[in-house]
Amino acid sequence: MAALMIQGCGSDVGKSVLVAGLCRVFANRGLKVRPFKPQNMSNNAAVTAPDAEGRVGEIGRAQALQALACRTAPTVDMNPVLLKPQSDVGAQLVVRGRVEGTWKAAAYQDRKASLLQVVLDSFERLRAEADIVVVEGAGSPAEINLRAGDIANMGFARAADVPVVLVGDIDRGHVIAALVGAHAVLDEDDRAMIKGFLINKFRGDPDLFNEGRAEIVRRTGWADLGMAPWLSDARALPAEDAVVLDGGVRSGGGRVRIAVPMLSRIANFDDFDPLRHEPGVDFGFVPPGQALPGNADLIILPGTKATLADLAFLRTQGWDVDIAAHVRRGGRVLGVCGGYQMLGRTISDPDGVEGVAGSAAGLGLLDVETLLAGDKTLRRVGGRLSPSGAVFDGYEIHIGRTDGPDTARPVAEIEDRPHGARSADGRIAGLYVHGLFDRAEARGALLGELGAVSDGADQSVRVDQALDRIAAVLESRFDITALARIAGLT
Template identity: 60%
Template sequence: MPPRAIMFQGTGSSVGKSVLVAGLARALTRRGLRVRPFKPQNMSNNAAVTADGGEIGRAQALQARACGVALSVDMNPVLLKPQGMTGSQLVVRGQMRGQVRARDFQSFKRGLMPEVLDCFHTLAAQADIVLVEGAGSASEVNLRADDIANMGFAQAADIDVVLVGDIDRGGVIASLVGTDVVVAPDDARRIRGFIVNRMRGDPSLFAAGMEAIARRTGWQPVGLVPFLDRVRDLPAEDAADLAPGGRTAKGRVRIVVPCLPMIANFDDLDPLAAEDGVSLTMVPRGTVLPEADLIILPGAKATIADLAVLRQEGWDIDIQAHMRRGGHVLGICGGYQMLGRSIADPDGIEGPPSTVDGLGLLDVTTELGGSKRLEDVSGHLLPEGAALRGYEMHIGRTHGPDHDRRPLIDLGNRRDGAVSPSGRVWGTYVHGLLADGTARAALLARLGAQSHGCDHDRTVDAALDALADHLETHLDIDGLLRLARPVRPLSAAAQAACACTYN
């Protein structure tokens, strides 16, 4: 049988498309189908390194995990990574192609469709079904021209759409029915079914609502999905999903994280949030950093801009006071760069060429530039020798006495990171360091805490299984499969366009 595909678009951002696709990917994989996830265009600073040496959005990485397959750049051919003053970093087929501003991208993106289609068909050749995820809202008719993320892709690939609405935010009937009203007739005909997501309370109370949507639109009701708390164990894709505050417990190790605007790869924090012995608090702007045992400066897509915001908030003063009280600081990737003496950007990667002072907590300096390092790594935490796995995803190199004399990690063929002479400030370029139970336990032991030693990967897989079970119960998955249309081969003209663009 030829491969099939179905696309999931939303009435807005953050309606739960990514999670629904991940759960469906696990459910269909458990049925014995070869499933592949695909998102034509994504915007996120939370990314993952692929097996073929590129990067894709973290949501597609989770979906690939749900399918039990290796990550591939084909799963997310266009990735926009917001980068402050310079707009967004443009990643195509896993590799950086420069920076683009939002207005410029609207006209530029039309040339990306051949590559997007080529990636889609590459995945389809490996699959029984491709689950395609849209971006933002299907009803953004102001962005419809040259669209590659939603209806533009659905038309180009000749696939049908299931529309997802979020009842938890209210107005879901108007959102779904209104989409049918505002999109062009040819686009509206692509929408075959709908899902209402995140229902709280008695589902029977919305039975009449489901009937009203189906009657007004003619779409097939695929299901009403109750809110599932286990979804919290899955990595969030967007910084907007990071809730200020956190779990607190008297007498436990206190970890605080300042929420900076360009925070990236923040799922590094998830394993700590799952620790029973840890109180993890995300601190919003306008709030003093509370007393803590450890302050974490996570990754940043625009290090210099985020460092400026950190100073504007007075958090640099809070960090200095924290150090005087004997506290610890961990910087990951961009956070590591902030901890040094200076950050130089001679090529203007993040904005106008400049050199700025760092926080001076580590005797290292950083120069942004060169090719982006994208690779999976493994090694040992120093000096404990605890084994770890992770990945690097950064532009820039960091050097200095603290790196040379006291690296944090031994990667076998090289050393990474730095430790201050006091032993209380740690910096590293390795993302995923805290997901490894042995390394996480060793770092928590430095704070006088004992890890419960949970396997974070196992926690995520258990949540995916629970989500798949949930969707099997509340969605008409057999009906959904009937809506999936066979993937039509690329025309000769489209194949020529793909080859010309790629080569």
């Protein structure tokens, strides 16, 4: 079956969005399409659909989005190797949806080559069920210092014999050098895998870069397959890399103000995308070095890949003092996943599942305690908020369990069982559910407690519509016929 790999001249050049857009382009043509990324590194993960044995796993958020673009359910084969950074030098390794320990960066370089067969097996399963598989690379193939044992870019492309199209980001201002430089440093066999290039994120009159595109063709011999404009609709899609949060993100000018501190290992921050689109909400991520706003109506503590480490980070920023002052003023606090754990009296990690064994006092805003132990919880969930009864959908992805007196006042009901905890005055709440704000009904109930009215839009509809608009742009700006021919569709 057909396959095409989209690699980039670096991270954050827009590969994930272009793959999602191309998946929707081919799906709109009636083809059965599957996304694939051999190796990903991200703390923004999604829970997959159950397999034939009823098991679920976790994959990168971008591949879950790309599955949506294909109009199919996400599976562990779409991202067989996922690295979730826990520190500056170490990451949790997830293989086909399940944790296989924590690895230091240097040690993983020796380990990754042994994962090539796992990657190839997953790819072949997808190829067997699809008309075309659209593959996303990671980082850049020009990082030739990492070429030995590579499974993410040319190592995979050559092993699976998948043709490559290289993407350059013109918004960075050196796209000619990036593409021509990649051609210069790649070895002859790797270079031969690249059949053409795409330019991404162009602003202004596209004719102004005609000479530049011709020069890239002249110097590389690669086919010019098109140039995409700046895709403003990409803002409606869930981002995977925390780089998009650098410097903080603010949106809206509504009278209700919601603030989220940017923890050092923040995870699943796309939980808050629906709030960024609410006209009645002034939403902001607060970067390190800045105080949490004194006039916030709600502070949300987000998920994190390393709860104890990020609790210490929160305190070094002085955010614990800001939160305490916020509560004294009558403000509300919501904790999601790791943020929920931080709100309790203590967090204990006796076996060092997050790295170094230890424990710490929490913020003491909820009368609960958390034990980080046992298997990771991975499940899709649906339920109702308490006491409103508003329906929500979401997923859980965490290690640990939280218990204590405040769980007698649950935040939600899942499968007819209470979930989460709330303080006696109702202003402090926590739960493990990601995606809580996606459904308009649940978001409306939560915003109603703050005096805001929701726009009534389901996030899934907003994302699906954005994918269609992106696909329409790519249809008009890319040579889709040539891309299909390179993939082997014609």
